[in-house]
Structures are given as C-alpha cells and as structure tokens.
Amino acid sequence: MSDYSREVYRLMLERTAKNLEANNMKCFIADKKEDVLPIVKGLLFDGATVACGGSATLDECGIMELLRSGAYGFFDRAGKSREELETIYRAAFSADFYLTSSNAVTENGELYNVDGNSNRVAAICFGPKSVIVVAGRNKVVRDLDDAVVRVKRFAAPMNTARLGCETYCEKKGECMAFASGSTGMTDGCKSTGRICCSFVVTAQQRIKDRIKVILVNEELGF
Numbered sequence: 001m002s003d004y005s006r007e008v009y010r011l012m013l014e015r016t017a018k019n020l021e022a023n024n025m026k027c028f029i030a031d032k033k034e035d036v037l038p039i040v041k042g043l044l045f046d047g048a049t050v051a052c053g054g055s056a057t058l059d060e061c062g063i064m065e066l067l068r069s070g071a072y073g074f075f076d077r078a079g080k081s082r083e084e085l086e087t088i089y090r091a092a093f094s095a096d097f098y099l100t101s102s103n104a105v106t107e108n109g110e111l112y113n114v115d116g117n118s119n120r121v122a123a124i125c126f127g128p129k130s131v132i133v134v135a136g137r138n139k140v141v142r143d144l145d146d147a148v149v150r151v152k153r154f155a156a157p158m159n160t161a162r163l164g165c166e167t168y169c170e171k172k173g174e175c176m177a178f179a180s181g182s183t184g185m186t187d188g189c190k191s192t193g194r195i196c197c198s199f200v201v202t203a204q205q206r207i208k209d210r211i212k213v214i215l216v217n218e219e220l221g222f
Contacts, residue, residue, distance in 0.1 A: 019109025051092035053120035057221030093127030104147035136220030
C-alpha cells in the first residue's frame with residue numbers, strides 16, 4: 001500500500017480518535033500491528049487480573065501470547081468446558097483489565113458491538129476496572145448505520161464461519177435481513193446458533209478513560 005493511502009487512513013483514524021476522546025475514551029493510534037503490544041504492555045501492570053473476549057485481532061497483535069506469559073492473572077478461556085467458561089465470564093467482571101476488539105468504531109467516536117452470549121458487551125459496559133479495545137482501520141465506519149451494515153455483511157458471516165455456527169449468514173455470506181429487505185439493527189435469523197443477540201452502542205462515558213481504544217492503521221480481525 002502506498003504512503004499516500006496510509007496517510008489518508010491515518011487522517012481518518014485521527015478524526016475518530018478525537019471524537020473518542022471527546023466521549024471520555026482514551027485513544028491511541030498504532031501505525032502497524034507490531035506497535036500495539038508495547039502500548040498494551042504500558043497499560044497493564046505485573047500481577048494484574050486480566051480477561052478477554054474472543055478476538056482474532058488480539059491474537060494477530062500477539063496479545064494472547066502476552067496474556068499467557070505468566071506475568072498476569074489471566075482468566076484464559078482456551079480449552080475450557082461450558083461450565084468453566086460460565087465461571088470465567090462472571091470472574092471477568094472483577095478483573096483489573098478486559099481486552100477485546102470492537103465490531104465497529106464510528107468516526108463520531110462510538111463503539112458498536114454485537115454479541116451472542118453477551119458476556120463481552122456486558123464487560124465493556126460495566127465491571128472490569130479498565131477496558132482495552134484494539135481495532136484495525138477496517139472496522140472504522142462513518143456512523144452507526146454503516147456499523148449495522150458492517151456487522152451484517154462482514155463481521156457476523158466471518159465470525160460464524162470461524163466458530164462453525166450453523167446460521168444463514170454462515171452459509172450465504174451475509175445476514176438474511178438483506179434478502180428480506182429489512183435491515184434494521186436487530187433484524188436477522190431465528191437460528192439457535194445466532195450470534196447477533198445483544199446490540200450495544202458505547203458513546204459518552206461517565207468514567208473518563210476507563211475505556212482505552214487502540215486504533216491500528218492496518219486491517220485486522222473481522
């Protein structure tokens with residue numbers, strides 16, 4: 001990619017960062033994914049309790065390896081039974097840090113997240129003392145209308161394929177809402193494997209800088 005293209009994306013990320021800051025969310029901009037790990041390390045402290053949502057972005061940035069390094073009290077979800085996962089989901093609310101990505105970030109300074117179990121969106125809203133969100137430039141959209149479309153057309157189909165969910169979007173590559181002509185935020189299938197159950201917009205925050213957002217000038221995750 002040319003330097004000109006990267007600069008255009010950088011300007012978009014700077015606009016978005018300014019509006020996130022106006023909504024009381026601390027924002028960082030990383031030029032490439034390798035720059036994310038030092039930022040995250042600087043935010044964590046040795047011995048901190050840490051939980052995370054399922055995220056391809058965190059893995060791509062080397063964050064999962066960091067969390068499993070032994071430096072932190074990590075509530076690791078890997079290889080756990082359903083019963084063990086339920087315990088971890090609840091323990092996450094008392095964690096010092098919760099790390100996740102976001103399904104979309106608007107240039108207006110909002111986070112848009114859609115969940116099936118809802119443990120991830122619940123932790124973003126309340127519980128963990130600090131939330132760290134890492135999002136590639138591919139997740140930045142103009143507004144909430146575009147965020148809704150992004151999830152239905154890209155994030156949900158890709159994640160259902162990754163997780164092996166038997167849903168309409170996993171088979172067709174987009175939400176069935178497009179076929180029915182009804183594309184409201186909550187429109188979709190009635191599958192038992194549906195991952196779009198809770199829809200959360202994170203805007204103005206009461207606790208300043210509880211949420212930290214790292215925007216990356218590369219395409220990451222889904």
